[in-house]
Amino acid sequence: MIAFLLAFLAALLCESVHSEGSSVAWCYNDPACNFTTWPELAPHHCNGSSQSPINIVTAQVQENPNLTQFKLTGFDANTTFTSITNSGVSVVVNLDDKIMSVQGGDLPGLYVSKNFHLHWGSGSSLPGSEHTVNGKQYAMELHIVNVHSKYNGSVSVALAAHDSSALAVLGFFIEGTDEANKTKGWDVLTSFLTKIPNKNDTTVDIMNQITMNSLLEGVDKTKYYRYQGSLTTPDCNEAVIWTVFKEPIKVSNNLINRFSTTVFTKTTSAPVLIFNNFRGVQPLNGRVVTSQVEQTGSSAAPLSPTTSISSFTLLLLLFSLCCL
Ligand SMILES: *[C@@H]1O[C@H](CO)[C@@H](O)[C@H](O)[C@H]1NC(C)=O
Ligand SMILES: *[C@@H]1O[C@H](CO)[C@@H](O)[C@H](O)[C@H]1NC(C)=O
Ligand SMILES: *[C@@H]1O[C@H](CO)[C@@H](O)[C@H](O)[C@H]1NC(C)=O
Ligand SMILES: *[C@@H]1O[C@H](CO)[C@@H](O)[C@H](O)[C@H]1NC(C)=O
Ligand SMILES: *[C@@H]1O[C@H](CO)[C@@H](O)[C@H](O)[C@H]1NC(C)=O
Ligand SMILES: *[C@@H]1O[C@H](CO)[C@@H](O)[C@H](O)[C@H]1NC(C)=O
Ligand SMILES: *[C@@H]1O[C@H](CO)[C@@H](O)[C@H](O)[C@H]1NC(C)=O
Ligand SMILES: [Zn+2]
Numbered sequence: 001m002i003a004f005l006l007a008f009l010a011a012l013l014c015e016s017v018h019s020e021g022s023s024v025a026w027c028y029n030d031p032a033c034n035f036t037t038w039p040e041l042a043p044h045h046c047n048g049s050s051q052s053p054i055n056i057v058t059a060q061v062q063e064n065p066n067l068t069q070f071k072l073t074g075f076d077a078n079t080t081f082t083s084i085t086n087s088g089v090s091v092v093v094n095l096d097d098k099i100m101s102v103q104g105g106d107l108p109g110l111y112v113s114k115n116f117h118l119h120w121g122s123g124s125s126l127p128g129s130e131h132t133v134n135g136k137q138y139a140m141e142l143h144i145v146n147v148h149s150k151y152n153g154s155v156s157v158a159l160a161a162h163d164s165s166a167l168a169v170l171g172f173f174i175e176g177t178d179e180a181n182k183t184k185g186w187d188v189l190t191s192f193l194t195k196i197p198n199k200n201d202t203t204v205d206i207m208n209q210i211t212m213n214s215l216l217e218g219v220d221k222t223k224y225y226r227y228q229g230s231l232t233t234p235d236c237n238e239a240v241i242w243t244v245f246k247e248p249i250k251v252s253n254n255l256i257n258r259f260s261t262t263v264f265t266k267t268t269s270a271p272v273l274i275f276n277n278f279r280g281v282q283p284l285n286g287r288v289v290t291s292q293v294e295q296t297g298s299s300a301a302p303l304s305p306t307t308s309i310s311s312f313t314l315l316l317l318l319f320s321l322c323c324l
Helices: 002-012 035-041 155-160 184-191 253-262 305-323
Strands: 070-073 081-086 091-095 101-104 111-120 140-148 167-177 224-229 240-245 249-252
Touching (some): 101 140, 111 167, 111 253, 184 253
Parallel strands (some): 167 240, 167 249
Antiparallel strands (some): 070 101, 101 111, 140 167
C-alpha cells in the first residue's frame, strides 16, 4: 500500500515514458500523457475509429461458424522463451519465432510469435485488464503478439504496410485466486521480476524454464471473441486481428501482486512502479464482435471455475443420458 502511494505520488510528478515503436512520449499515470491524451499526442493512429481495447457486450456478439480451433505450434516447448525484459511500461517475454506460431481460427495464414507481455492494475484486488466483458474488468491481461509470416518476423515492417491483418494478438484474461501458488508456471515467471527491476533490464535466465501452455492452464482455447482493432499503445496502429479468450487464467493473488510491486518505469533510484498499465476501452464505431456458435446468454457471467466445470460436467452427463 505504501509502495502504491509512493508510486502514485511520483507518477503525479510528471513521469513520462517513451516506448519503442512510438515516436512520442506517452505514459499511463500522468495526466499530461495518460491514455486520454494519446489521440492528440499520437494522432496517427490513436484517434482512429477501430481502436482497442473494447468492452465486449456478449448480447451483441454475432455467431461465426468459421471461428474454428487454432493450430498452436511450440506452445508446449520449453525452448520458446528467449528473454524477459522490463520495457518501462510492461514486462515482455521475447519468443523464438522459429519455434512458436499460430494459425487456424479463421486467421488469414500463418503468424509467427514475437513476444508476450502483460497489463495489470494495482494488485490482485484492483482491475488491470484492457478488454472488458459486459463491463467486467479482470485483474490482468496477457497478450501474445504474432506477426504474419509474410513480413519475415518483422513487426515494424508489418506495421509500415498499413495492413489491417498484419498482426494477430491473442488476449487472455487473468483472474486472481486465493489458492496459494496455484500455477507453477506463473511462480517461475514472476520469480524473474526481481532480476529486471529497471527499465531495459533483460535476463536470458528464463530460457528452458517454462512453456507457453503452462501459463495458459485451464483455458479452453476453442472459445474466444474475434474483432478487428489496434495496438493498445501508441502509435495504436489499426493492424490487429484480435482474439480474446473467454475463460480467464487463474493465478494466485500473491503472484499477481508481484507485478505492481517489483518492476519500475525507470530505475530503482527513481522509484516509480509500473502499475495501471492498461488503456481504457474505446468506442466500437459499428464494429462487430464475433464468436463460435454456442448456447445462449449467461456464458460471460463470472462463474467460479468449479461452477463452470461442474455445470459442464452436468451438461455432458445429461447429454450422454439423452443421446446414448
Ligand atoms: C488522465 O488525464 C486526464 C487529464 O488529462 C484526467 O482527467 C484523467 O482522469 C486521467 N485518467 C487516468 C485514467 O489517469
Ligand atoms: C487523426 O489525426 C490526423 C492528424 O491530425 C488527421 O489527419 C486524421 O483525420 C484524424 N482522424 C480522425 C478519425 O479524426
Ligand atoms: C465464413 O467463410 C466463408 C468462406 O471464406 C465466407 O464466405 C463467409 O462469409 C464466412 N462467414 C462469416 C460469418 O464470416
Ligand atoms: C526475409 O528473410 C530472408 C531470410 O532471412 C531474407 O533472405 C529475405 O530477404 C527477407 N525478405 C524480406 C522481404 O525482408
Ligand atoms: C509459495 O510461493 C512462495 C514464493 O515463491 C514460497 O515462498 C512459498 O513457500 C510457496 N508456498 C507454498 C505453499 O508452496
Ligand atoms: C525441457 O523439455 C525437454 C523435453 O520435453 C525435457 O527433457 C527437459 O527436461 C525440459 N527442461 C526443463 C528445464 O524443464
Ligand atoms: C532504454 O533504452 C532506450 C533505447 O535503447 C534508451 O533510449 C533509454 O535511455 C534507456 N532507458 C534507460 C532508463 O536506461
Ligand atoms: Zn498489450
